[in-house]
Amino acid sequence: MGSDTDLTTMVGAADVLSSFGVPNEVRVLSAHRAPARVAEYAGRAQERGVKVIIAGAGMAAHLAGAIAANSPLPVIGVPLNPSAGGLGGIDALLSTVQMPNGVPVATVGIDAAKNAGHLAARILAAFDPALAAKIALHREATAAEVISKDARLKEMGVDAFLAERGETGG
Amino acid sequence: MGSDTDLTTMVGAADVLSSFGVPNEVRVLSAHRAPARVAEYAGRAQERGVKVIIAGAGMAAHLAGAIAANSPLPVIGVPLNPSAGGLGGIDALLSTVQMPNGVPVATVGIDAAKNAGHLAARILAAFDPALAAKIALHREATAAEVISKDARLKEMGVDAFLAERGETGG
Amino acid sequence: MGSDTDLTTMVGAADVLSSFGVPNEVRVLSAHRAPARVAEYAGRAQERGVKVIIAGAGMAAHLAGAIAANSPLPVIGVPLNPSAGGLGGIDALLSTVQMPNGVPVATVGIDAAKNAGHLAARILAAFDPALAAKIALHREATAAEVISKDARLKEMGVDAFLAERGETGG
Amino acid sequence: MGSDTDLTTMVGAADVLSSFGVPNEVRVLSAHRAPARVAEYAGRAQERGVKVIIAGAGMAAHLAGAIAANSPLPVIGVPLNPSAGGLGGIDALLSTVQMPNGVPVATVGIDAAKNAGHLAARILAAFDPALAAKIALHREATAAEVISKDARLKEMGVDAFLAERGETGG
């Protein structure tokens, strides 16, 4: 990530990967404040055995693009919406996704660090049956949870369901 | 892709993959007009040996998301800007990238089908040294082309350079 | 709705329908996390006697479109603006309304679940004189309320009117 | 529609309805230039036996809302993007969809007059089995067309398929 202030959001990517047993490392690398380090890190990632790089940054978010420019690996970009910003992250989204031909960034939604983790896991699982099995289980569990909530809502009724969550309809 | 009218743009993804020697198939599948086929295709892709799926669609672009919902494979989404549209593709971009947690779409830029091909190639190359070598060559060639144009521009001067392309500065 | 976290907003649709005596059911169905259930539910709704389906979802909101793709019934879409989002719901609005030809979604305003209930009631009332009469009464009451507030404001004056509501002008 | 200059687009709604055998009338009614006529038309539509009203307008598109304010019928709004405009129809979309509570407009996509016809047909078909059967046939034909194009593309290959349409990939 581009700044340690992004860590609270970006740790979500690492958490998802760890929950699937995928080893990962979390780094602070700034395309604008320490560009040589970004180029060096990106340039050596492949030979270090890294398979996918996730990069999160806000505003004029260049980090993912800078890494994709310096590495042949697939790079996932997470556009961040800093709490003080007023553009809702659209600046970071466009700065991340609208890359020139030949230097793609696999962009996920605004602040979607967890989904970046899921995307990285899908990429690795395409070549790792054991990981694919774990993901399949997770997908089944997610579907089951939706179905179970639907059943529970039907059983309890809307008012009781909301009351259990401490809310009222509006 | 969601409609054969998108083929002119989307064939760019296939062209890039073919140029790297990556086998690929081009399909017309509509999440809204023939949804069962999308679910069936996505649900069976992994067992057929597909490693990455690229989906391009315009407007309320649901195709990439529908495939990601029905397959554990990495899905690359290309937001398309139909020539008749007036929103410039921002509708397709947001419909493609803002996916819920657990169902990521690796989104590239608007109409960036070629970059989707490059991204797919990077994903495959992370596990295929021969492909990685081809991509490395291509990246070097691309860099060399920029450097050569820079040198040529310096040598010829701006006016001659533009004249050669049949343009004048403005 | 696509997630039970949307229930607090979406219950407004059910409340409006219930207030007109229209029977309705509230379901949790996710186009992305449990897509087969959505297809099954939508595919069987008509034969179960459902006349209108209201679907609410946020971000890359595909639920209404997925239902319209799998059912011939009129589908009303409610674009939701999750509290954590920064785009104000414009992503969900475009993902819901910009549907391809032949698969329309009757889209209401952002977070306008109650209005979705009113729209569903209008659709049913076009073929149900008793319901039409109830809606006519409600419309008259709404108009009367505006007129009464106007009269009250004229009578009390702005300061007293605001004071009664515990506010001051700004 | 609000202006006869919108007729070229809006006739698409009538064409779709006529193709399903649904009787319809096409009117020019301006919420801003002849507002009393709009109120009168809307106020009497229900007693004339009208079941659904489709209204198309551009820019600060008030027509659909003005009709919904003066009639209890379901009103479908088509936001139009006049060719001279530069906002791509986002002004008309927001002016049509963001209606206050109790006065909903069933909004379709920008310039999506045909989809308004499809939506009106779906509403009527919910209470008309013969119409429902026609719509079911149309939906099957649409799905079959996508599947057939997919098959044809597979058979011919991309280049021949594009050549047949007089295009080349880009």
Next chain:
Amino acid sequence: MGSDTDLTTMVGAADVLSSFGVPNEVRVLSAHRAPARVAEYAGRAQERGVKVIIAGAGMAAHLAGAIAANSPLPVIGVPLNPSAGGLGGIDALLSTVQMPNGVPVATVGIDAAKNAGHLAARILAAFDPALAAKIALHREATAAEVISKDARLKEMGVDAFLAERGETGG
């Protein structure tokens, strides 16, 4: 205004007019919930001696346009940004300003009810030298206040100036 919930903001227009000694009336009139009253009020305003009408509304803000459609008077529109909305008032701005030819609305900024009062005062003052004199005095006072703050800031220094306001720089 379209709803009494807008009164807190819209009273600013009345306050500015009253501060210049301009008689004014504050009304609640809804273009969507009680449209006949709007048409009636607008249609009779000129004969009642009204010179300018200020209309404020949010979301698909039709009130100002509906009044301009029913009255030959100059109409000032205030696009409102309801606190619950997420689009920041851009919907109301476009719904108010993008009027068709022949039916203009003099639009001020989002939530700028006070500025609507100032604009109405300027319009009246163009034909009322006594009012023009009051406005001239107010403009001089406003300019003097800026100049005085500038002088005070220079004298006190930034830190003391901020401290006096109970703030610190950031």
Next chain:
Amino acid sequence: MGSDTDLTTMVGAADVLSSFGVPNEVRVLSAHRAPARVAEYAGRAQERGVKVIIAGAGMAAHLAGAIAANSPLPVIGVPLNPSAGGLGGIDALLSTVQMPNGVPVATVGIDAAKNAGHLAARILAAFDPALAAKIALHREATAAEVISKDARLKEMGVDAFLAERGETGG
């Protein structure tokens, strides 16, 4: 207007005023390239007997605001969308309408120079019964034209109506 390249559009305002017999003058004044002239013109307009000023400018459109800052008269702003621009005039709209308190600009739609003429005529007519009568006639003629087109469309049918205009439905 800020540049003579805007004259083709802005002459629409003068044409409307002239059609109502309202004397007017057309000037080229640039807030950015000749600011002292703008201040001088605006500062002396009231004493020269000017009642309303219409200002049109594109991009960071400051002209209307600069005039409103230097004159107590009502100022109408026309945001222009230069043909070479890609933002559709939203930059000029926001630069014109979002004025600070006390310095309002009566903003009309993008490129709506004719509507600026209509708005100026309405302002003058509020104090000029003869002009008010001309505007009333024009409003009646406009309404009659819509009603006549509606009648003609009903009589001819859609196809003949479009054929007469040399168009076909789409």
Next chain:
Amino acid sequence: MGSDTDLTTMVGAADVLSSFGVPNEVRVLSAHRAPARVAEYAGRAQERGVKVIIAGAGMAAHLAGAIAANSPLPVIGVPLNPSAGGLGGIDALLSTVQMPNGVPVATVGIDAAKNAGHLAARILAAFDPALAAKIALHREATAAEVISKDARLKEMGVDAFLAERGETGG
């Protein structure tokens, strides 16, 4: 700056300059409420020895443009996002950056007053080796800080790093 309410943000520019030992003055000057003072200040700045002017304003932000129109000096514009505004500062950004040819404003990010200070320092340092040396030191310190945080994060691990800041991952 255009208003003393902007001082809390704009003092950041002065703080950065002061931290580099660059003399500066902070002024309140309003393009709309006291335009003659702006013209006078801008017109005399060069002869007073000023080298760069930083101007911050919100909404229809004309201040930077008005200064650039009245002075040949480089002008840096800071678009401000007032806390009460809902457009996130995009209005101020477009009003500041989209200047006509010949009258440029060097625009920095929304609310980026500190960056305006850094930009002014870079401009001055291009002609002042001592200042350039201070900036070089600052750039090295900034890079070192990123590298040190990266090292510390690797050493402590994510959980401990977040705990030290009183946060937990989300």
Next chain:
Amino acid sequence: MGSDTDLTTMVGAADVLSSFGVPNEVRVLSAHRAPARVAEYAGRAQERGVKVIIAGAGMAAHLAGAIAANSPLPVIGVPLNPSAGGLGGIDALLSTVQMPNGVPVATVGIDAAKNAGHLAARILAAFDPALAAKIALHREATAAEVISKDARLKEMGVDAFLAERGETGG
């Protein structure tokens, strides 16, 4: 510039500088396709005697930011709107202007390469009285041209003025 396809626009910056007699060089440097060259060029520019760098790029426009990250010089960014793009350059604008603290880019308007030249000239002129004199002359000539056009328009009348340009009002 980031690509030689941008040369037609970007040569405008060089033309303005050359017209003031300011030596300049035009280079093709891509932050994404040849990043090491950008870092090397930027890192050595100061020691080569460069005073200001102008960088133009489109879409996710990182070039200006990448140069500002690798050089202490003032960097001017020109957001470009490629003719094939549909977002009007807002992506490039946000990618260029929303830079993090400490790494500012002096951003000019979309496609405003000439204005980048003017801004660079102003920066140099702040320390070069001879250049300042040339700029002063140019500013006077520009103001005189506006005033002359205004006089000519008054003299000729609108119709003759437009006719001379081969246009008619609309």
